[in-house]
Amino acid sequence: MNAEPLVNPVVLFFASIFTSNILLSNFLGMCSFISISKDKTSAYGLGLAVTVVMTICAAVSWLVLRYLILPLDIEYLSFIIFIIVIAAVVQMLEMIIDRVSPALYMSLGIFLPLITVNCAILGAILFMQIRSYGFLQAVAFGAGSGMGWWLAIMLLASIRKRIENNPVPAGLKGAGITMVTIGFMAMAFIGFSGMIAVQ
């Protein structure tokens, strides 16, 4: 993984949206994905929040990794440091949005605290660390993964709306049929994999 030549950030951006969607192929961020995808407005808000936070976190934690963790040789602490980075970014974003745009805060605010424990964010950072991306790659990967997550949750929210009025076996109602739907979405996204083969 580490020895591979550096991938073009633009390619990486599209690859992380479609071919290696963080949710559909890496299963990250499932909890909030299932519980928030019931209606489109909140799915949109959460998706937007995840994308913004993931992009910023990828950039910040790349800098932290490069200039703090590696020089000090404290890689064993990296989990804790990344979690703190995420929490700090979320907290700061919350304060900035509150100050700058109260309207946006009203629609985004309730989702921000949820994001601290969203596995997709930490997942993206850990992937970035393991694959030793450069700075631009890290940002592209963060933004792409966030958008991929956003796309997936919007698709799922729309599909769930349609499923609501259809007869589903009693045992499969709710989470069950949602998992089946996600399975089909994952299969559809596999169709993209011929397009760009980038890890």
Place this chain on the structure above:
Amino acid sequence: MSGKAGKILWDNLWTNNPIFIQILGICSTLAVTNSVRNTLIMTVGVSLSTAFSSWTLSAMQATIPRKVRMIVQVLVISFYVIIIDIILRAYLPEVSKQLGPYVGLIITNCIIMGRAEAFAAANKPVLSFWDGLTSGLGYMAVLVAIAVVREILGFGTLLGFRVMPAGFEPWTIMIMAPSAFFLVAFVMWWAKTVQARAAAKAAAAKSAPRPVPAKA
């Protein structure tokens, strides 16, 4: 006490199973369910970190200010996950490499925080430890079952040993992500149907004090 512990065990394994009832913590482990061995190691890691985090958080609940509770929880959890990561790296370097980022992702596994909030915040340390451990067991049971199906059909092996006949054509879909989603859905469907049936039977027994012998 023992009655309570037994009830917790039953709740976490069946009536309130983290995967098919609470739908928590699927994220970090589903990805490794195409191999039984990795799934076992991951779920043991999750169980232990849930148990110890619940124990610690329950022991220090009185001293944590409400405002910083969440961050304290995350820090305690990451402490245990780091220990697990270090142990894996030292004793099972091969597995640790295969699991990659997913060990670290145990930190954000919702199940741990869920148990800390729902149980450890209101119970004694030892009982919380037991609750965390059994939640992990309920979690493990489902994921290992899924992993067994995926490994047998996807590779024709079980724990690395060939179990299918030589002419067996592996199902590629079982190695890929969608199959995990479908299998989780099947488990949910099965469990909910069985539970609904049991509930209906219990309700029927309650409403009719003298049940008519059921026709087979």
